[in-house]
Amino acid sequence: MSQHLHVVGGHSTGFGASCRSDAWWRGPSATFVGLSAFLIYVTWASFQGAHFTAGPYLSPFYSPMLFYPPSGEGASHAWFGAWPSWWPPFLPASPALLILVVPASFRFTCYYYRKAYYRSFAGSPPGCAVGPLAGQKQYFGETRLLSFQNLHRYALYLALCYIPILYYDAFVAFSYQGRFGFGVGTLILLVNATLIAGYTFGCHSFRHLIGGKSDCMSCGQQTLKHGAWKRASWFNGRHMAFAWASLIWVMVTDLYIRLCSIGAIEDLNTWS
Numbered sequence: 001m002s003q004h005l006h007v008v009g010g011h012s013t014g015f016g017a018s019c020r021s022d023a024w025w026r027g028p029s030a031t032f033v034g035l036s037a038f039l040i041y042v043t044w045a046s047f048q049g050a051h052f053t054a055g056p057y058l059s060p061f062y063s064p065m066l067f068y069p070p071s072g073e074g075a076s077h078a079w080f081g082a083w084p085s086w087w088p089p090f091l092p093a094s095p096a097l098l099i100l101v102v103p104a105s106f107r108f109t110c111y112y113y114r115k116a117y118y119r120s121f122a123g124s125p126p127g128c129a130v131g132p133l134a135g136q137k138q139y140f141g142e143t144r145l146l147s148f149q150n151l152h153r154y155a156l157y158l159a160l161c162y163i164p165i166l167y168y169d170a171f172v173a174f175s176y177q178g179r180f181g182f183g184v185g186t187l188i189l190l191v192n193a194t195l196i197a198g199y200t201f202g203c204h205s206f207r208h209l210i211g212g213k214s215d216c217m218s219c220g221q222q223t224l225k226h227g228a229w230k231r232a233s234w235f236n237g238r239h240m241a242f243a244w245a246s247l248i249w250v251m252v253t254d255l256y257i258r259l260c261s262i263g264a265i266e267d268l269n270t271w272s
Contacts, residue, residue, distance in 0.1 A: 024127040032120035038247055042100075045254050049094030053077065054260035055267065056176045057169075057185040060192055061254045062096045064165050069093040106159040109152035111204050112243050153205040163200060166193035176271045183269025185256060192246075192253045199242035202235030 045052075045061055052059040053074040068078040070093055083093050091097065107113055119126050123133025170189040174182050200206065211229035235242065259265045 028120040028126045046096035049092045051258045051261040054257045056173045057257045059254040059257045065095045102158045106155040109149045156205045163197045181270035183267045195246035199246040202239035207232040207236050
């Protein structure tokens with residue numbers, strides 16, 4: 001029986017062309033919807049500049065909180081006091097706008113998210129063995145248009161600083177008005193910090209930071225470096241799962257605190 005290859009290498013060419021018989025478009029489509037929903041929500045929530053605290057809870061979109069807004073909300077969480085006078089008047093006085101650049105940079109330059117939004121938004125290509133939606137134009141990627149992607153390892157260093165801050169926010173939420181206890185929001189904040197930590201520790205750059213420049217860490221006796229590298233490898237193998245779980249949960253965390261703040265729901269806790 002003779003076999004026919006469409007092109008050298010066996011791949012079809014052309015706008016979205018493919019020999020695949022499976023529903024390859026489902027993954028990129030779901031990613032497009034999921035990322036779009038998150039971007040819309042986080043933009044809206046960040047520009048609100050209000051309803052980001054409820055009792056001892058502080059939304060992770062606003063943490064670390066450097067200055068509290070003119071409304072005075074969250075003053076007890078602010079690191080440096082009142083809102084600065086140098087803030088541009090055409091921008092809302094929202095503490096989130098001061099700190100979200102770090103987690104946004106880390107996720108935007110993440111190796112997994114690059115694949116996700118390259119496929120779902122740019123269609124370059126939308127899937128394995130599928131023709132690019134942008135036609136047959138030469139792809140330059142990180143060498144020209146997106147050269148800043150190579151700054152991912154530096155964004156990692158800043159992202160690592162956020163993990164103890166988020167855990168601190170969760171532990172602070174075990175006390176309210178001088179009384180020890182916890183609420184549903186406390187557990188939500190604790191899960192949020194853990195998922196973000198799992199996503200960060202699974203970063204390819206973090207794994208290389210621990211195990212790079214070593215030809216054979218497992219040779220001879222087990223070392224602390226080898227053990228840390230193996231644990232980072234465990235997280236790395238689940239990087240996509242942690243990426244999505246942490247992305248969804250951080251949005252859920254902000255939404256829960258926001259609904260408690262406006263009185264739409266009541267937080268179940270041991271203080272009431």
